[in-house]
Structures are given as structure tokens and as C-alpha cells.
Amino acid sequence: MNLPFFFRALSYFVMFGTMLLLEKSAPYTESVWQKRFRVAFHLGISIANSVLLYLIITWPLFASLSYSQTNLIGIRHIMGLNGWNEVVATLVVFDLWDYWMHLANHRIGFLWRFHKAHHSDMDLDVTTASRFHIGELVISGLAKSVMIIVWGPSLLGLAVFDIMLTAASQFHHCNVNIPFDMQTTMEKIVVTPRMHRCHHALSKGCLDANFSSILSFWDRLFRSYHLATEKLELEKVGLFKPRGPETMKIRAFLMTPFT
Ligand SMILES: [Zn+2]
Structure with missing residues (x-):
């Protein structure tokens, strides 16, 4: 079996199981x-x-x-990056x-027509990290093929990014009750469940905020960061x-971009 695929699948199920257990023992909501x-x-x-x-995206990704x-x-x-320097740089880029x-x-x-299928979830937990419309994934896969030509990563760099992105997504969507003080400290480096819950929340301050996935730094740099200190701000998630x-019916979910 292809090693990157194996480690990605392993990481996905380990994180999925771990988050499910934590959500069961200490749910946020x-x-x-x-x-x-x-x-x-x-x-x-x-x-x-x-x-x-x-079937659709492997070929263009591996071709590029x-x-x-x-x-x-x-x-x-051009920059002459190799070894672990390249892996870290690829992860950041x-x-x-x-x-x-x-x-x-x-x-x-x-693009929003497809992405709103992810945001229509009225709950937020580790399973939300698996809720994406195939159209969004195909479009981002094709965009990634272009990025591969622009940056020129190694297979290892790309595999490390994919595994970290999936694990980060499972973590920041999780419904685990982590103290806000602890999340404030974590949020200085990585995206926390509170930070991303705010991205899904319908309160005024949270709308149009917190787009980062792994490193929280990008939202601060591009001024899209919102620190939600009040639980009330995070109460209602999903779309109006x-x-x-219908948000949990497969036909309606697949038809989201066309309605
Ligand atoms: Zn979003």
C-alpha cells in the first residue's frame, strides 16, 4: 500500500476515535x-x-x-530548499x-454554493470535519495541482501537510470542553475549537472571521481574527x-449548490 495514503488514513481514524471519546466524556455543548x-x-x-x-483528483495531483x-x-x-527545511516550508506555504x-x-x-454545504451543519463536532461537498473538494484539488507547479513540493512535504491539515480540521471542529484560558494560549499558535466554532457561529462578531486551518497566525496577519470570549457568541452555529x-438529508446536502 502507498505509505502516504496509509498514514493519512491511520491518522484520520486515530483522531476521529480520540475526539469522539473526548466529546463523549467532556462535550462543550x-x-x-x-x-x-x-x-x-x-x-x-x-x-x-x-x-x-x-478517481478524479489523484491523476492531476500526481501529474503536477x-x-x-x-x-x-x-x-x-529556486530557493534551494531540501530535507526537513522543505517539509516545514511546504507545510507553512x-x-x-x-x-x-x-x-x-x-x-x-x-465557490460559496459548495462550501455552504459544510456550513449548513447545525452542530459542530469531529464529524463536521468530514462534511464537505464533493464539488468543493474537486475544485480545491485542482487549485492544489496549480499550487504544486508554483511551489514544487516533495511528496513527503505534501503528505505531511495533508495529514496535519486533516488532523487540525478534526481538532478545530471538535465539541470538547477545553477551558477558554487554555484555548487562548493555544490560539497564539494553532486554530482551536473555540476559534473555529466562531467561524461557524451566527453572531455578529464571528461573521466573516477566522479562516485559518492549522496556524492561527494568518487571521491575525490579514486582520480576519476574532477572539470570542463570550459563550453566547458561539451558541448558534450553522446557516440562517x-x-x-433537510441539513441532515443526503439528497438535500448534495443539491445545496443548486438551491
Ligand atoms: Zn468556512
Whole structure:
């Protein structure tokens, strides 16, 4: 089996199980929908997405990776970055790219049609990290192929970024009751569940804030950071429309971009 795929799958299920256990023993808030149903619904979406992505996106990703490596194309080759320096630089550069991609998902109407399928979740927990419309994943996969040509990462650098991004996403979507003081300290470096819950919240201060995925630094740098100190600000998550049972129905979920 391909090692990067194996470690990515291993990390996904270890984080998924760990967060589920923590959410059960110390939840931040009560779920609107039954947990078992949420796990089945979002895991089903994730498995279907993984198969489709494997069929659609693997080829362009590996074609651009092999092209950039064979011809030594990309900024990192110009900078002469190799070994662990390259892995760390690739992680930071792709995390920055992810910030702008996420911002574009909110700013550009066509992209928002797909991204709102993720935001329509009325709960927030580790399973939300698996709730993405296949259209959004295909578009970001194609954009990533272009980024690979621009930057020229190694396979290891790219694999480390993918694993870290998935683990960070599972962590910052989780519904675990971590003391706010502790999260304030953590938030100086990484995106915390409170910081990302604010991104999904419907309160005034949280709207249009906190787009970072791994490092919280980008939101401070680009002035989109909001520190939610009041629990009230984080109470209501999701969208104003749709709300209710259709947010957890597969047909309605898949049709989100077209409604
Ligand atoms: Zn978003």
C-alpha cells in the first residue's frame, strides 16, 4: 500500500476515535442531532468523497507533482530548499494557500454554493470535519495541482501537510470542553475549537472571521481574527437558511449548490 495514503488514513481514524471519546466524556455543548446518526451520515459522505477524489483528483495531483519534480520547477527549487527545511516550508506555504482558498470559498458566490454545504451543519463536532461537498473538494484539488507547479513540493512535504491539515480540521471542529484560558494560549499558535466554532457561529462578531486551518497566525496577519470570549457568541452555529432536518438529508446536502 502507498505509505502516504496509509498514514493519512491511520491518522484520520486515530483522531476521529480520540475526539469522539473526548466529546463523549467532556462535550462543550449538547448535539441537536443524535450522535450515532451524525457519525454515520458524515462518515458515509467522507467515504464516498474519498473514492470519488481518488478517481478524479489523484491523476492531476500526481501529474503536477511528477512534472515539477522532473523539471525542478517551483519556488522551493529556486530557493534551494531540501530535507526537513522543505517539509516545514511546504507545510507553512500550503497552510497559507489554504487560508486564501477558504477565504475565496466565502467571498466568491460560485465557490460559496459548495462550501455552504459544510456550513449548513447545525452542530459542530469531529464529524463536521468530514462534511464537505464533493464539488468543493474537486475544485480545491485542482487549485492544489496549480499550487504544486508554483511551489514544487516533495511528496513527503505534501503528505505531511495533508495529514496535519486533516488532523487540525478534526481538532478545530471538535465539541470538547477545553477551558477558554487554555484555548487562548493555544490560539497564539494553532486554530482551536473555540476559534473555529466562531467561524461557524451566527453572531455578529464571528461573521466573516477566522479562516485559518492549522496556524492561527494568518487571521491575525490579514486582520480576519476574532477572539470570542463570550459563550453566547458561539451558541448558534450553522446557516440562517437552510436549518432543520433537510441539513441532515443526503439528497438535500448534495443539491445545496443548486438551491
Ligand atoms: Zn468556512
